Structures are given as structure tokens and as C-alpha cells.
Amino acid sequence: MTHYEIKSSKELRAGMGEGLVEAGKRNVNVVALSADVKGSVKMDGFAKEFPERFIQCGIAEANMVGIAAGLSLCGKVPFIGGFAEFVTGRVYDQIRQVMAYSNKNVKICGSHAGISLGEDGATHQTMEDIALMKVLPNMTVLVPADFNQAKAATLAAAEHVGPVYLRLGRSKMPCFLPEGEKFEIGKAQLLNEGKDVTLFACGHLVWEALQAAEALEKEGVSTEVINIHTIKPLDVKAIVASAKKTGAVVTCEEHLINGGLGDSVAQTLAMHCPTPMEYVAVDDKFGESGTPDEMLTNYHLRAADIIEKVHTVLKRK
Amino acid sequence: MKTTAELQQIATQVRRDILRMTTNAKSGHPGGSLGTADWFVAMNFNLMDFDPAKFSMSGEGEDMLFVSQGHITPVIYSTMARRGFFPVDELKTFRKFGTRLQGHPSTAHNLPGIRMASGSLGQGLSVGVGAALGKKMTGDKHIVYTMHGDGELEEGQIWEAAMFAGAKKVDNLIATIDYNNQQIDATVDEVMTLGDLKAKFESFLWKVVVIENGNDMQQVLDGMAKAKALTGQGSPVCVILTTKMGYGVDFMQDTNKYHGSVLSADDLPKALAQLPETLGDF
Numbered sequence: 001m002t003h004y005e006i007k008s009s010k011e012l013r014a015g016m017g018e019g020l021v022e023a024g025k026r027n028v029n030v031v032a033l034s035a036d037v038k039g040s041v042k043m044d045g046f047a048k049e050f051p052e053r054f055i056q057c058g059i060a061e062a063n064m065v066g067i068a069a070g071l072s073l074c075g076k077v078p079f080i081g082g083f084a085e086f087v088t089g090r091v092y093d094q095i096r097q098v099m100a101y102s103n104k105n106v107k108i109c110g111s112h113a114g115i116s117l118g119e120d121g122a123t124h125q126t127m128e129d130i131a132l133m134k135v136l137p138n139m140t141v142l143v144p145a146d147f148n149q150a151k152a153a154t155l156a157a158a159e160h161v162g163p164v165y166l167r168l169g170r171s172k173m174p175c176f177l178p179e180g181e182k183f184e185i186g187k188a189q190l191l192n193e194g195k196d197v198t199l200f201a202c203g204h205l206v207w208e209a210l211q212a213a214e215a216l217e218k219e220g221v222s223t224e225v226i227n228i229h230t231i232k233p234l235d236v237k238a239i240v241a242s243a244k245k246t247g248a249v250v251t252c253e254e255h256l257i258n259g260g261l262g263d264s265v266a267q268t269l270a271m272h273c274p275t276p277m278e279y280v281a282v283d284d285k286f287g288e289s290g291t292p293d294e295m296l297t298n299y300h301l302r303a304a305d306i307i308e309k310v311h312t313v314l315k316r317k
Numbered sequence: 318m319k320t321t322a323e324l325q326q327i328a329t330q331v332r333r334d335i336l337r338m339t340t341n342a343k344s345g346h347p348g349g350s351l352g353t354a355d356w357f358v359a360m361n362f363n364l365m366d367f368d369p370a371k372f373s374m375s376g377e378g379e380d381m382l383f384v385s386q387g388h389i390t391p392v393i394y395s396t397m398a399r400r401g402f403f404p405v406d407e408l409k410t411f412r413k414f415g416t417r418l419q420g421h422p423s424t425a426h427n428l429p430g431i432r433m434a435s436g437s438l439g440q441g442l443s444v445g446v447g448a449a450l451g452k453k454m455t456g457d458k459h460i461v462y463t464m465h466g467d468g469e470l471e472e473g474q475i476w477e478a479a480m481f482a483g484a485k486k487v488d489n490l491i492a493t494i495d496y497n498n499q500q501i502d503a504t505v506d507e508v509m510t511l512g513d514l515k516a517k518f519e520s521f522l523w524k525v526v527v528i529e530n531g532n533d534m535q536q537v538l539d540g541m542a543k544a545k546a547l548t549g550q551g552s553p554v555c556v557i558l559t560t561k562m563g564y565g566v567d568f569m570q571d572t573n574k575y576h577g578s579v580l581s582a583d584d585l586p587k588a589l590a591q592l593p594e595t596l597g598d599f
Binding site for chain 2: 031052053055057058060062063064065066067068069070071072073074075076078093094096097098101102103104
């Protein structure tokens, strides 16, 4: 088992913030827009470094999407930042028309995504954003696993031509991936090789999957862990190869059970190699207030929940 | 540059195109297209600085136009074809399977002249604001124009964009409102009166030019020139273009009946009889 250590505890949104500053240094056309939440979404570093390239849009996300699309025409690479719910669900049609259908080079940074947002409650805890964004043709959907990967994903998004949704959490989470690792859009990341079961995970749940794998290995269950940091385009080849090898799959995500990573994997398996599969995701319901820890535990998104699903799926092999 | 008389002749041909395109497609939106034909002709042939042969997405070194009420594709495509963006003959493919002339403007079919999908109402002003900011950032002194329906102003995003453009002094932007007081269900006054539209925009820190008769070519030319003269002074500019929906055909005028319904093949000749063929039909 490849052992991963917690090197620090950091917010993924802050990784994006650092990445954005770096992207701004590399490319003078990178611009950032925020809807009165530049501090919350960690765009304040960019705004300070490049004040003439930061656009304060006020509390008007729909307008922000349109402005970004207009800017992209003039060769700019706009990053729009906001709470994930309000830069996806709230402005779904705007994104559909002027970003996805019009295929514009705009990047959405959705911070505070998922139930680990915690205390703010269900109004702000989007667990539908992956579903909403991945169904849009032309859209690339990135869900990095930790601070370092969020930074790398931001840099990759800046270089990619086309609309991108970058999903980021608010809370401090284990930082365990190496600093400076290149982020390859669409390439699944093998974190641990195994032969009995595969865990396909994304976002905050990649760490939980690694914890589950360590425990399972001790039980004698050889567990493959693959980080699907790109939900779209999906690395179908890697998913099929691993599923064929292990013959059992559990998907792990901080998203509703409908429309997220699990459904993408299920679709792939159904078409290419039907394989017993279980979901670790949030049931068809909204969240509530509580600490991030309480949320992940009470909504069954922990390593222990993954282990339980592995036991279930192994019986179905 | 065309003379006013020449522009009027083109506008008459554009109106013929609009009617023939929509009847040919058995669908589309002739009403608002007829009403704004004079404005589109004036913009395409005299007012905007661009070269259709050198169309680029970036619009660098050119004026740009975003038509927010994308349903008026008949007038958009006819004026584009007559201006040389693509062959006039292609107008017969409007709304047909495989066409570049989609029901609403699209960038997915490589039609030169279109930079953004539109027709989901209320979004074009934001896009125009973004392009205008982009021009400022890149040092391009050209103007960004947008066009909107008056019913479209019921969309909240319009006012987000209006507030932004006024507050941020986006003064290389001219937004024209097709003020025909018609929308699908009833008059705009009945559905959601706009009240004092000029005062609304002024209170959002815009300068406003009113064109009393947007179906008078000379008034359109003069009003838009006045609007252009107001750019670069720290405020975006709004043009309230008073038009008659369905203008040019007596029985189609001053009604919302032809907003989204087309003339039958039987009725088409009656309408065309009021619009002499000036440049040759497609």
C-alpha cells in the first residue's frame, strides 16, 4: 500500500487562489471576476497582485457570467469566482448559453461546494453542481482532491481552451498530494494499486478513500484507489481497465447520488464492462447546518462508510 | 457609406427577405424583424466600423454588435447577407436542417458575424459589457453595440448589467432598445409597464438618446450618430428606438400577432406587394 501522509490541512479554495496568481503571472490575459466574495473564494491575492485585471461584479452572478463570456471574445481568460451553488445552479442557463453552447474560454471557480461547507446549511451546500455542469456539452469538470491539486488544476484550467468548471471546498482538508505535480485534464490518477476492489473517488473523498484502503489492506482486501479529478472528459480507459482487473467498484464523492461521479462511472461500466458497484454519496436529500466533520460523518461520507460499501460489493462479485 | 435613399431601398429588400424567409421556413419571428429593419440596415451599412470579409471572433479593431433578442434572426441574417457576410442565396436555408442560419443565433455552425448565442433573453447586455471591458483592456477604441427588445427588459439580468455598466463607467457601449410596446402576450404596458424608461436608464447612470421614429431612416442615422458622440464621456449610452412592430406591411403593423407567427403562402404576396423588390430576392 502506498502510504500518504497529511502534510498540512488547507482549503482547496486557497489552492485555487494561489494557482490563479501564478496563472496571472504566466499569462497577462488571465483576468478574475468575483461577485462580492473575492475574499471568500480566495481571489483577493489575484486582485491585490493584478488590480487592473480584477473585476468586481457585485452581487450579480448572472451578469458576471455574461461579462466573462464577452471578455473571452477579446482574448481574455476570465476566471469567475463565487459560491459553487451561485455560480452553477443559480446561473445555469447563462452558463449554458454563453459559455457552453457558445464554447467560450471561461473558467468557473465554484468555492464552498459540497456538504463540508458545514454551518451555512443546505441553501449554500450544493451537491448538484457536478451533475449540472457535466451534462453541458463542451464543459470540462474538474474536482481536485487537495490544496496542491487545486492549485495545479487552476493552472491546467488556465491553459486549457474552453469552458471549465472547477469545484472547490471551503473547509480545511488534508493536504497529501505532492506540491508542483502536473495536473493532466482527463487523466485518472492512480494512487494505490490493488486487485480485489477499485475505489474511484474525487474531491475531499479521495483522502477518505485512501484511509479506507489502508484499513482494507490490513483486512487482506487489496484495494485500488483512483482519483478521478476530471469528471469530464472522463478517463473511460482507466476506469474500464481497473474495473476489469478488480471486478468490484465503489465510487466516493461529496455529491448527491444522482448525477455525480458515481453515475459517470456506472454509465461507463454499463456500456463497457458491467461490474458490481456501490455508491458512497449523499442520498437524494438536502443537507443542514453543522460542522464540516459532523456533515461528512452524518451523511456517510467517511472511510468507514467506504469500507462498508466495499464489503457489500465484494459479496456481489 | 450609403445615402439615406439607398439605405431605405436596402431596408425594403430586407423586409421582403424577412417575410420570404419566415414563410419559407414556416416559422420564425417576422414582427420585431420588420420593426427593426431600418436600424439594422443603418448599423450594418453606415454606422458600424467593420469588414465582413475579415470577420474574427475577437472583433479587434472593429465595432461589435450583440443582438440580445436573438429571435429576430430574420432581420439579423438578411442584413448580414446583404452586407456580405455570406451569400444572399443562403437565406433560403433559414431554420432548415443543416443550416448555418439557426432559428436563434449560434456560434456552433461557423456563421461569420455571430460571436455569441442569444435568444435566451436578458443576457446580451452583460456580454456587451464584457466585450466593452475587453476592448478597454486591450486599448481598442471601437464601440460595442447591443440590441434589446423592450419586453426583454423584464429580465432581471438586464438591470444587473445596466447597474454595472453605469457604475463602472463603461462608456464604449451603446445599448439600443427596440421600443415597440409589443410582446407575446400583450402590449408591454399591459404585461409590465416600463414607466419612464429614459429616467430608468438615467438613474442607472447612463446617457439616453430617444429616437422618436425608429422607422425613419434619417432619424435612425441622426440618433445613432448622436449616441456615438456621447461615448467616451464616462457613461454608457442607451438609445430608445421607438418602432412599430411589423412595420412596412399595413396589416402586420401595430400588433403582436406576428411576433412569432408567419404569413401563409397565400398571404405572402399581399404583403410583398407593399414592398417593391429593390436588390433582387434570394
